[in-house]
Amino acid sequence: MPPHTAPEVVLASGSPRRRELLTSLGVTFRVQAADLDERSDQIHPAEVARDLARQKARAVAQASPGAVVIASDTVVALGDVQLAKPASTEENAAFIAQLSARAHHVYSGVAVISPQGEDAEVSETRVVFRALTPGEVQYYARSGEGLDKAGGYGIQGLGAALIERIEGEYSGVVGFPLSLVIKLLRKHGVAIWGEV
Numbered sequence: 536m537p538p539h540t541a542p543e544v545v546l547a548s549g550s551p552r553r554r555e556l557l558t559s560l561g562v563t564f565r566v567q568a569a570d571l572d573e574r575s576d577q578i579h580p581a582e583v584a585r586d587l588a589r590q591k592a593r594a595v596a597q598a599s600p601g602a603v604v605i606a607s608d609t610v611v612a613l614g615d616v617q618l619a620k621p622a623s624t625e626e627n628a629a630f631i632a633q634l635s636a637r638a639h640h641v642y643s644g645v646a647v648i649s650p651q652g653e654d655a656e657v658s659e660t661r662v663v664f665r666a667l668t669p670g671e672v673q674y675y676a677r678s679g680e681g682l683d684k685a686g687g688y689g690i691q692g693l694g695a696a697l698i699e700r701i702e703g704e705y706s707g708v709v710g711f712p713l714s715l716v717i718k719l720l721r722k723h724g725v726a727i728w729g730e731v
């Protein structure tokens with residue numbers, strides 16, 4: 536058998552969390568963030584996450600023929616409302632106040648494109664916030680941690696203190712669901728921890 540030649544892997548994301556998580560899988564890759572206006576014709580948050588992940592992967596794959604391109608998108612849904620990244624500390628406080636004492640869902644889409652074709656799947660995690668005091672809401676919003684994050688919080692930081700419980704994959708809330716990332720990268724011939 537000829538030796539396995541590792542395909543070039545491109546992470547189509549500017550997110551430092553996604554970079555760290557992909558590095559933890561032992562994958563060598565380069566980063567090329569997709570430059571696109573995040574808009575989807577889809578309605579359901581799971582389909583929005585899948586569609587935007589696919590759009591990001593396609594945008595970068597065009598410029599990287601032969602590579603394995605991976606992209607992701609995270610949508611936070613509270614009932615029918617999708618909470619994007621807050622535009623200000625005030626909006627972040629409003630998001631956190633809305634999430635308090637309730638359950639919401641985090642959908643993270645993962646898309647992989649390679650010469651083999653295209654795949655896109657979505658992970659869903661249910662997150663329940665504890666009942667927060669007005670002081671806690673303000674303290675968290677002023678920390679600034681939630682400003683670059685969908686839903687206005689980061690489970691991997693101070694945001695862990697806002698949460699009572701989660702059902703589903705933790706890494707999906709962080710924005711890079713590892714079970715899907717591993718499955719799809721292996722399907723496209725990328726070794727994870729040295730194994731294809």
Ligand SMILES: Cc1cn([C@H]2C[C@H](O)[C@@H](COP(=O)(O)OP(=O)(O)OP(=O)(O)O)O2)c(=O)[nH]c1=O
Binds near residue numbers: 690694709
């Ligand atoms: C809910 C939650 C979101 N997030 C982050 C994950 C994503 O980076 C971000 C959602 O925005 P995305 O649009 O999914 O990603 P991004 O703009 O940060 O990066 P890129 O499009 O270049 O890949 O929110 C956390 O880090 N922790 C959390 O607990």
